[in-house]
Amino acid sequence: MIKGLQNFKVIWMSLTLMLLPFVNEAKTCCSNDNHSHSLFEPTCDLCGCSTSAGSFGFGSLKNSNFVGLRYIYQNYESKDGIFENSPISKESFNTYQIWGRVPITESFYVSSIIPYQDLYRTFQDRVEHINGLGDMNVIGWYQFTFYKKQKDAEVVFSVDREPSGHRIQIGIGAKFPTGAFEEELTDRVNPGFQLGTGSLDGVFSLNHGYSGSKIGVNTTATYYLKTANKNDYRFGNQFSLASNVYYSFPKTTHIIMPFVGVSGDFYNSIEQFGEILPETSGESFSGAIGSEVVFNRFTIGANYTFPIQQSLFGDNVEAINKLSVYLNLTL
Amino acid sequence: MLAISILSCSSDDNEEVITGSGSITVEFDNAYLDSDLLLNTSSYNASGTEKIKISKVKYIVSNIKLEDEDGHVYVVPKNESYFIVDESNEDSQMIELSDVPAANYTKITYGLGVDQAKYLEGADGQGDFLTKAQEAGMMWSWQAGYKFFVFEGLYTSDDTTTETAFAYHMGSHGTALDNYKEISMTLANTARVRTDMTPIVHIVADLSNTLMGDTEFKLDDAPQIHVDAVKSPQIATNVSGMFMVHHVHN
Amino acid sequence: MIKYIPNQANLMVMKKTILIIAFICSLWSCSDDDNEAYIPGPMALEVEQPSNFPEIKYALEANTPTDAGFELGKKLFYEGNLSSSGIISCGFCHEQASAFTHHGHTISHGENGLEGFRNTQPIQNLAFFDEFTWDGAAIHLDLQPIIPITAEVEMNETIPSVLEKLENLPEYPQLFEKAFGTTEINSERMLKALSQFMVMMVSANSKYDKVMRQEEGEPFTSLEQTGLTLFKSKCASCHATDLFSDQSYRNNGIPYNPKHIEEKGRQRVSGYESDFYKFRVPSLRNIEMTFPYMHDGRFGTLEAVLNFYSDGMVENGGEVDEQLKKADGSLGIHLNTNEKEAIIAFLKTLTDNEFLNDKRFAEF
Structure with a gap:
């Protein structure tokens, strides 16, 4: 099988084929309801509880093995009410994560993110603040490394195969309800203002990385299968797609890798008691810009994400921007 | 394997036995088009070049009925089923019904105003409502009857440049005119009443429908409409069409 | 002559029986003592249905006239406190001698000397009608009094204010209790009492x-x-x-x-x-x-x-x-x-x- 996959064209075709159902999902998940009014309190877990969203990535650009610390800052504005002239609340979320990716065998890895959430929401007359452990995830990855095809006429001086630079990783894991979910908070605008979703969710991810001598491309597609929590509240399934292109500038003591990227997130409607709550789906497209610096065994990264186009929950929630910085120790 | 086990974890068994009774809140949220209705200060666009500032919005909600997913209908006892929703009184906008049988409700029906049957009961069963209506200014003195809908304010237009008062009072008139209307709406997701769960049915009333509903009204034509054989029923139809269930919160 | 002389055994039985019966009787009277004094409820009154009249239209089942209700209604009918000055009662314009109209007045004058635009109508045989006043503004007899009570040119009052006044007049709470079984005075009971008074006014003996x-x-x-x-x-x-x-x-x-x-x-x-x-x-x-x-x-x-x-x-x-x-x-x-x-x-x-x-x- 692996030999077959070495054929690059086959790889791309199968990748596209595998992603196709997801794309379909993305298109149908957010088709507009027949509701003519677009006034409703939005609910999603993108904002607060699930900052381990695919658009942030599960690892550094080169997907090396590491353990590290990451800080993510997110900024949102939500309507505090169902009307056009309802007041706005500003949300700022601080997430502190311990994250890492460790090898188990040559092809099998495990990554995990353990977040701590510190969330603020400012209304016109008061400030709400919740903090605590968030939902952690554990994902097992299987990596396929691709090697250059040997030409018949070529003379090979080594026994080892040369990696072509392409890599595919398939990840299957779960997000655990280690963060608290408060049902009262769902009564407000943006019930994403939670420490956790209270549910055990499935995470399925597909990552493709190409690292050449200078340029690299890192693409991840992730599908979240959400389950209902103890309040029979089920966040909608989510599909995220992110792709970053980086360029290496090797220096004597370190390598600088600036990158740019795009990402898209698609959210299905939320259900409670098995019924779809109207106007709780959403989608957003963002751009990202940042850089990693690798020196010794450390990688420092910074990533600034800005929205390009979004329609979150009847346009009642607006993502303003996100910033993340991380420090990893390569294993 | 992990995925499969996760999936199987999430499957629910819907064999809940529903007993007892609880409470449900019906919230009437007054709006003007997409905006929250703000009395006196905000200026809203009405028909043609008319702009209005609203100083009073009051209406009578009555005979509330709830239908559950099996088709059973719970009727709020008639003597407890008359309410005055007043924009200037926040408490009046949340109607709390108690001793409601626990069930999953999918439809709500209520009347706007007072039905003829109630009048013909005389004082029997008017209970406190007559007094409440008097206090709220929802009774016509010259006619022993209730005002179902009160809509007052000031308006200007290209033809009327100084602020002029307008007032629409709509009700039934004796036996001649029955302007009581019944409104029925399906809930997008069920309202689950249990002994320990009190859902809120959040209804939005778009007051712009009064002047710009099935019949368009220009205040320049008649800023005061109290009794009108033709216009009062049209106002009743406009107003009964201004409601929608915005959402249900369980 | 045979005398029945109970022997010893018979005597014992007799004594026992008598004792038992006496005991039961005393129990009876004991339980009687525990009873509260008997309060007679109001007595129903029959509204006359003259043979030459059409059927009564007022829904008597919903508000059956009783002696207590009638008396309360009469007192309210002649109660000046139903008006803002305390002077104008229903009886002020509805005078019995003129068949409950305002003797000789074209238009009646009410509070503050104000006048309306209608002539006072008689109160008679109203149980046989289902619409009231010159233009049918009231469609139930119970609700008709609201018009004169709240009209500025007549009694110039409001229902809540009138109820409050009645609550503070010493005679009324008991009268309401006698008629309706509770001292709680509300508009329903006040209007029903007035109706009970009015439906009894049948004029059919000319x-x-x-x-x-x-x-x-x-x-x-x-x-x-x-x-x-x-x-x-x-x-x-x-x-x-x-x-x-x-x-x-x-x-x-x-x-x-x-x-x-x-x-x-x-x-x-x-x-x-x-x-x-x-x-x-x-x-x-x-x-x-x-x-x-x-x-x-x-x-x-x-x-x-x-x-x-x-x-x-x-x-x-x-x-x-x-x-x-x-x-x-x-x-x-x-x-x-x-x-x-x-x-x-x-x-x-x-x-x-x-x-x-x-x-x-x-x-x-």
């Missing part, structure tokens, strides 16, 4: 009634008999049944009264322009005592009324009733002087002195 029902009393004079015949042919199409009203709304060609531009007749209630200046056909019972006549009290005598019908009808801005048009299309009813005399004589037979002097309805 000379006319006695003749019609062939009861003991004086027969009609020949003038009165002639009047009856004329009445039946010229008046009874609208003033029908022994209530002398068909309870419909009609425009009788009465000239428009420019002093009261707010008067629109039935149109005020229905909103239809075609109802302009239509008024509810009034009952003619006790008509001798209820002058002046018409909705604004403009005619002081019955002669003036009949003169109007023969020669005074005009177009008044509304649609004059077809029944009041002559064959040639002009307005009016053919009546000559003799005929008018006879009709008036007949109308006087509708006076029911028993009703006008009935102590049950009197203030003092």
Whole structure:
């Protein structure tokens, strides 16, 4: 099988084929309801509880093995009410994560993110603040490394195969309800203002990385299968797609890798008691810009994400921007 | 394997036995088009070049009925089923019904105003409502009857440049005119009443429908409409069409 | 002679039986002692249904008159505190001697000397009607008092304020308890009490009634008999049944009264322009005592009324009733002087002195 996959064209075709159902999902998940009014309190877990969203990535650009610390800052504005002239609340979320990716065998890895959430929401007359452990995830990855095809006429001086630079990783894991979910908070605008979703969710991810001598491309597609929590509240399934292109500038003591990227997130409607709550789906497209610096065994990264186009929950929630910085120790 | 086990974890068994009774809140949220209705200060666009500032919005909600997913209908006892929703009184906008049988409700029906049957009961069963209506200014003195809908304010237009008062009072008139209307709406997701769960049915009333509903009204034509054989029923139809269930919160 | 001498065993049995019976009896009386003193409930009153009247329309099952309710209703009827000054009660305008109309007044004056635009109507036989006031503004007897109580030009009060006053007058809470079983005074009970008082006011014992029902009393004079015949042919199409009203709304060609531009007749209630200046056909019972006549009290005598019908009808801005048009299309009813005399004589037979002097309805 692996030999077959070495054929690059086959790889791309199968990748596209595998992603196709997801794309379909993305298109149908957010088709507009027949509701003519677009006034409703939005609910999603993108904002607060699930900052381990695919658009942030599960690892550094080169997907090396590491353990590290990451800080993510997110900024949102939500309507505090169902009307056009309802007041706005500003949300700022601080997430502190311990994250890492460790090898188990040559092809099998495990990554995990353990977040701590510190969330603020400012209304016109008061400030709400919740903090605590968030939902952690554990994902097992299987990596396929691709090697250059040997030409018949070529003379090979080594026994080892040369990696072509392409890599595919398939990840299957779960997000655990280690963060608290408060049902009262769902009564407000943006019930994403939670420490956790209270549910055990499935995470399925597909990552493709190409690292050449200078340029690299890192693409991840992730599908979240959400389950209902103890309040029979089920966040909608989510599909995220992110792709970053980086360029290496090797220096004597370190390598600088600036990158740019795009990402898209698609959210299905939320259900409670098995019924779809109207106007709780959403989608957003963002751009990202940042850089990693690798020196010794450390990688420092910074990533600034800005929205390009979004329609979150009847346009009642607006993502303003996100910033993340991380420090990893390569294993 | 992990995925499969996760999936199987999430499957629910819907064999809940529903007993007892609880409470449900019906919230009437007054709006003007997409905006929250703000009395006196905000200026809203009405028909043609008319702009209005609203100083009073009051209406009578009555005979509330709830239908559950099996088709059973719970009727709020008639003597407890008359309410005055007043924009200037926040408490009046949340109607709390108690001793409601626990069930999953999918439809709500209520009347706007007072039905003829109630009048013909005389004082029997008017209970406190007559007094409440008097206090709220929802009774016509010259006619022993209730005002179902009160809509007052000031308006200007290209033809009327100084602020002029307008007032629409709509009700039934004796036996001649029955302007009581019944409104029925399906809930997008069920309202689950249990002994320990009190859902809120959040209804939005778009007051712009009064002047710009099935019949368009220009205040320049008649800023005061109290009794009108033709216009009062049209106002009743406009107003009964201004409601929608915005959402249900369980 | 055999004497029954109980032997020892029999005696024992007898003693035991007596003791047991005595014990049971004492228990009975013991439990009696525990009972509260018996409070008699209100006694139901029967509303008279005269044989020559149509069916009662008031829903008696919903508000059955009782002696306690009636007495409370009467007290409220004559209670000046139902008005803002404390002076004007229902009885102020509805005086029994004039069949509960305002003696001699065209338009009644109310609080602060203010006047309305309507003539006070009699309170009699209201149990047989289902719409009230000259334009049918009230469609249930219970609700009618709200109009005069809250009208600024009449009693100038509000229901909540009136209820509060009653709560603070020492006699009322007990009266309410006697009538309704609770001292809680609310609008429902106040209005029901007033209705209980009013439905009992049945006027059906005039000379006319006695003749019609062939009861003991004086027969009609020949003038009165002639009047009856004329009445039946010229008046009874609208003033029908022994209530002398068909309870419909009609425009009788009465000239428009420019002093009261707010008067629109039935149109005020229905909103239809075609109802302009239509008024509810009034009952003619006790008509001798209820002058002046018409909705604004403009005619002081019955002669003036009949003169109007023969020669005074005009177009008044509304649609004059077809029944009041002559064959040639002009307005009016053919009546000559003799005929008018006879009709008036007949109308006087509708006076029911028993009703006008009935102590049950009197203030003092």
